Amino acid sequence: MTKDFEPLIIGFTCNWCSYRAADMAGTARLKYPPNVRLIRLMCSGRIDPSFILKALAGGADGVLITGCHPGECHYLEQNYKALRRVKLLKRTLAPFGINPDRVKLVWASAAEGVKLAREIGVFVEEIRELGPLNWPARSTPEINPVVEEVEEVAG
Amino acid sequence: MAENKERIGVYVCHCGTNIAGVVDVEEVARWAKENLGDQGVVISKDYKFMCSSLGQDMIQADIQKEGLTRVVVAACSPHLHEKTFRVAAERAGLNPYLTELASIREQVSWVHKDKVVATEKSKAVVAGAVSRVVMHEPLEPIIVPIAEPTLVVGGGIAGIQAALEIANAGHPVYLVEREPSIGGHMAQFDKTFPTLDCSACILTPRMSEAGTHPNITLLTYAEVEQVDGFVGNFDVTIRQKARCVDTDACTGCGICEQKCPKKVIDDVFEVGLGYRKAIYTPFDQAVPKYPVIDRENCTYFEKGTCRVCEKFCPTDAINFEQEDEIIEINVGNIILATGYDLFDARRIPQYGYGRLANVFTSLEFERMTNAAGPTSGDILLRDGKTVPKSVGIIHCVGSRDRNYNNYCSAICCMQSLKFAHLVDERTSATVYNFYIDMRTPAKDYDEFYQRVLDEGTLFVRGKVAEVTDAARISGEEGKLIVQVEDTLAGKQRRIPLDMVILSAALEPRHDAYETAHKFGIACSANGWFTEKHPKLDPVATMTEGIFIAGAATGPKDIPASVSQGSAAAARVLSYIERGELALEPVRAMINQEQCSGCRICNDLCPYNAILFHEDQMVSEINQALCQGCGTCVAACPAGAITGTVFSDKQVFAQIDGLLFLEKSALVPEMA
Numbered sequence: 001m002t003k004d005f006e007p008l009i010i011g012f013t014c015n016w017c018s019y020r021a022a023d024m025a026g027t028a029r030l031k032y033p034p035n036v037r038l039i040r041l042m043c044s045g046r047i048d049p050s051f052i053l054k055a056l057a058g059g060a061d062g063v064l065i066t067g068c069h070p071g072e073c074h075y076l077e078q079n080y081k082a083l084r085r086v087k088l089l090k091r092t093l094a095p096f097g098i099n100p101d102r103v104k105l106v107w108a109s110a111a112e113g114v115k116l117a118r119e120i121g122v123f124v125e126e127i128r129e130l131g132p133l134n135w136p137a138r139s140t141p142e143i144n145p146v147v148e149e150v151e152e153v154a155g
Numbered sequence: 156m157a158e159n160k161e162r163i164g165v166y167v168c169h170c171g172t173n174i175a176g177v178v179d180v181e182e183v184a185r186w187a188k189e190n191l192g193d194q195g196v197v198i199s200k201d202y203k204f205m206c207s208s209l210g211q212d213m214i215q216a217d218i219q220k221e222g223l224t225r226v227v228v229a230a231c232s233p234h235l236h237e238k239t240f241r242v243a244a245e246r247a248g249l250n251p252y253l254t255e256l257a258s259i260r261e262q263v264s265w266v267h268k269d270k271v272v273a274t275e276k277s278k279a280v281v282a283g284a285v286s287r288v289v290m291h292e293p294l295e296p297i298i299v300p301i302a303e304p305t306l307v308v309g310g311g312i313a314g315i316q317a318a319l320e321i322a323n324a325g326h327p328v329y330l331v332e333r334e335p336s337i338g339g340h341m342a343q344f345d346k347t348f349p350t351l352d353c354s355a356c357i358l359t360p361r362m363s364e365a366g367t368h369p370n371i372t373l374l375t376y377a378e379v380e381q382v383d384g385f386v387g388n389f390d391v392t393i394r395q396k397a398r399c400v401d402t403d404a405c406t407g408c409g410i411c412e413q414k415c416p417k418k419v420i421d422d423v424f425e426v427g428l429g430y431r432k433a434i435y436t437p438f439d440q441a442v443p444k445y446p447v448i449d450r451e452n453c454t455y456f457e458k459g460t461c462r463v464c465e466k467f468c469p470t471d472a473i474n475f476e477q478e479d480e481i482i483e484i485n486v487g488n489i490i491l492a493t494g495y496d497l498f499d500a501r502r503i504p505q506y507g508y509g510r511l512a513n514v515f516t517s518l519e520f521e522r523m524t525n526a527a528g529p530t531s532g533d534i535l536l537r538d539g540k541t542v543p544k545s546v547g548i549i550h551c552v553g554s555r556d557r558n559y560n561n562y563c564s565a566i567c568c569m570q571s572l573k574f575a576h577l578v579d580e581r582t583s584a585t586v587y588n589f590y591i592d593m594r595t596p597a598k599d600y601d602e603f604y605q606r607v608l609d610e611g612t613l614f615v616r617g618k619v620a621e622v623t624d625a626a627r628i629s630g631e632e633g634k635l636i637v638q639v640e641d642t643l644a645g646k647q648r649r650i651p652l653d654m655v656i657l658s659a660a661l662e663p664r665h666d667a668y669e670t671a672h673k674f675g676i677a678c679s680a681n682g683w684f685t686e687k688h689p690k691l692d693p694v695a696t697m698t699e700g701i702f703i704a705g706a707a708t709g710p711k712d713i714p715a716s717v718s719q720g721s722a723a724a725a726r727v728l729s730y731i732e733r734g735e736l737a738l739e740p741v742r743a744m745i746n747q748e749q750c751s752g753c754r755i756c757n758d759l760c761p762y763n764a765i766l767f768h769e770d771q772m773v774s775e776i777n778q779a780l781c782q783g784c785g786t787c788v789a790a791c792p793a794g795a796i797t798g799t800v801f802s803d804k805q806v807f808a809q810i811d812g813l814l815f816l817e818k819s820a821l822v823p824e825m826a
């Protein structure tokens with residue numbers, strides 16, 4: 001089943017660094033797998049755990065969060081806050097029945113188109129290994145209420 | 156999701172073949188029309204170049220004729236054309252923030268090859284943009300008035316230039332310098348490359364112009380303590396350190412300095428090579444001309460007696476009781492030009508600086524060649540008498556070295572060539588340059604290199620392993636031996652020399668990070684101030700109203716520092732001329748009804764934009780201070796904070812849209 005499984009990944013990017021890295025990957029015509037769809041935020045500090053849950057509940061198999069390198073945040077140090085938040089969230093994923101490795105944080109500066117493209121490729125393969133999440137479709141009674149709750153929190 | 160009061164137009168751009176070569180754009184447009192009707196899509200078109208005036212006209216006409224309330228353009232990166240389409244919408248009478256640009260070029264056609272897959276992904280990206288744009292709200296830019304005065308921090312050549320430009324345009328400037336005089340590093344040099352004009356001759360007139368300009372308030376021996384406020388309206392607290400000299404009375408005659416019995420090693424201006432007194436002006440042409448008493452070293456402050464300067468001062472200007480003064484100013488803009496520090500060559504022990512007497516740093520050598528310096532311009536060994544017969548200049552000391560700084564310090568090749576020329580001019584010594592690569596890329600620089608080559612300077616390509624005084628063979632006794640792999644000759648060499656000069660790296664000021672933090676800007680990983688954009692906006696920062704210039708932004712020569720000073724001034728002048736500024740309304744707001752007063756957000760804000768009203772127990776965000784990072788929005792446990800442009804609703808809607816394809820495909824399966 002996992003053989004022709006194409007993972008679906010939602011990626012959050014920071015307007016100042018990783019989104020620009022994605023622009024740069026484009027300008028340089030680098031190639032990376034098409035499995036990732038990006039959302040632009042102003043800063044990785046904007047990452048709300050419910051964004052991640054919403055993406056996973058909505059059908060994504062993995063979530064990639066990208067931000068400026070520590071010490072290089074355009075808003076001074078908000079990426080550290082993202083780091084803390086993502087770490088916490090990963091800890092709470094297991095009880096939901098989700099492998100924490102489905103959520104990954106990667107630093108990429110505006111100049112690192114190559115790195116971003118490479119990291120996307122690596123993450124797609126990691127998720128391919130983990131297989132599909134099928135969270136909402138897996139309608140076991142224990143999980144259903146959780147999904148509904150997430151849907152509710154996520155609006 | 157089916158509340159389709161909105162009338163959305165979707166415009167898919169071919170970008171010539173840039174997009175259409177990989178994405179079936181007609182199919183994407185057709186699909187959007189057919190499948191996104193529930194979300195409110197009423198028109199969906201493709202066109203060769205959406206950003207062309209014809210493309211924009213098409214959108215404008217549709218807004219007016221079809222009554223579109225939202226517009227999605229699927230084209231290139233928003234960093235390229237977001238503004239273009241916002242302006243087009245505005246021309247047609249639609250609020251500019253009701254548009255969304257979906258990037259199917261940088262994020263699809265340029266990075267993927269398979270046409271089917273790229274077309275499917277484009278659909279998803281368009282669907283994401285459509286669901287998101289529904290959640291957009293009409294916004295107005297935030298208008299802030301700009302106070303006329305400007306603060307310039309750092310009185311090196313970059314800061315002086317910036318201050319003069321603004322002052323000459325007729326606007327008030329406060330120039331704050333931490334040392335007793337302005338001038339910065341340039342004041343320490345004798346000659347400047349590549350023209351070899353005398354540094355003092357070109358700098359001193361600028362310094363005195365800044366010192367006497369009616370529009371410039373010069374605050375030397377002073378430092379900024381605190382900055383509050385935002386672009387157009389910064390409240391700045393400055394500490395004027397006590398000079399112990401009454402500047403109204405002082406005439407700058409210098410008698411106090413002559414009479415002062417206390418000699419102190421001058422670590423700053425003379426970089427430890429010379430002495431100054433406890434009451435001093437750092438150099439003869441100092442601006443302002445008033446001395447300061449160095450209270451740490453003054454005999455009176457140490458032992459309670461002396462006051463010799465006071466006795467001799469003809470105008471009774473000495474005031475031992477003077478205290479630090481706190482000055483509060485209000486400015487509209489700030490320029491930071493705090494320059495660089497020289498790399499501490501002691502950190503490379505194998506080069507022997509601090510241990511081997513005749514190893515000098517580049518700044519020490521600058522002082523030595525200066526006619527007003529400790530040796531009156533004579534090039535002498537540390538004993539102060541002997542003229543060297545051989546001199547080695549080592550490049551890249553602390554630069555381009557993983558152990559210290561990865562970057563190239565940009566000026567030291569030229570500075571080393573300048574030194575080679577000066578040694579050649581003033582002594583009959585043989586000169587060696589030990590370099591890794593020769594980097595002389597600016598105007599007239601390579602010509603200068605050729606000139607120094609013609610003068611007979613010897614060049615050895617290779618990284619010096621060691622400078623030692625341990626002689627191994629005859630001819631090495633009493634010498635400094637430079638051990639180097641000559642990579643052109645392909646062999647190890649030991650070259651005995653009398654004097655070695657270390658061309659040390661330029662490093663960020665030791666307190667650059669604190670300064671950046673004080674003014675709310677960022678530093679790169681190396682510690683230099685970060686530009687808003689390294690190429691297209693090199694003197695602005697992410698914080699509106701704070702500009703940067705000179706070597707504080709990275710290693711730079713004098714022409715580049717001066718250019719940046721002027722550039723930063725031009726940016727400030729355009730703000731002053733306009734009188735007000737329209738800021739992007741990317742902001743966070745607190746719904747005070749929902750705020751529980753937990754104060755979690757208060758400390759998260761990097762700009763201290765969130766204040767707490769003790770009386771009502773609620774937090775509030777200062778709209779002019781907030782830069783819209785969104786951290787507080789994500790953190791508020793009560794969900795009381797919303798962010799415009801990147802609200803929860805917008806992000807959730809975009810997630811839904813991006814996953815729309817799969818969801819709609821799943822439905823039949825699950826049913």
Ligand SMILES: Cc1cc2nc3c(=O)[nH]c(=O)nc-3n(C[C@H](O)[C@H](O)[C@H](O)COP(=O)(O)OP(=O)(O)OC[C@H]3O[C@@H](n4cnc5c(N)ncnc54)[C@H](O)[C@@H]3O)c2cc1C
Pocket residue numbers: 308309310311312313314331332333334337338339340341344346347348349377378379492493494495497517518521566570573664670704705706707711712713714716
């Ligand atoms: C040995 C050597 C030789 C050189 N020779 C040449 C040459 O021949 N030609 C050439 O083009 N370039 C030369 N350079 C480069 C030149 O020094 C720089 O380009 C130039 O000095 C940069 O000017 P600046 O104003 O940006 O910084 P600086 O000269 O460093 O001035 C910064 C000023 O800000 C002040 N300051 C710092 N922090 C604060 C604070 N927090 N508050 C208030 N004030 C503060 C400092 O006291 C200083 O006065 C040389 C450099 C070296 C090391």
Ligand code: SF4
Pocket residue numbers: 550551552554555562563564565566567568569592593594658
């Ligand atoms: S300018 Fe020349 S000497 Fe200086 S770090 Fe660069 S390469 Fe080395």
Ligand code: SF4
Pocket residue numbers: 742743759760761762763764765776780781782783784785786787788
């Ligand atoms: S959005 Fe960022 S900058 Fe604005 S108030 Fe919140 S934390 Fe501060």
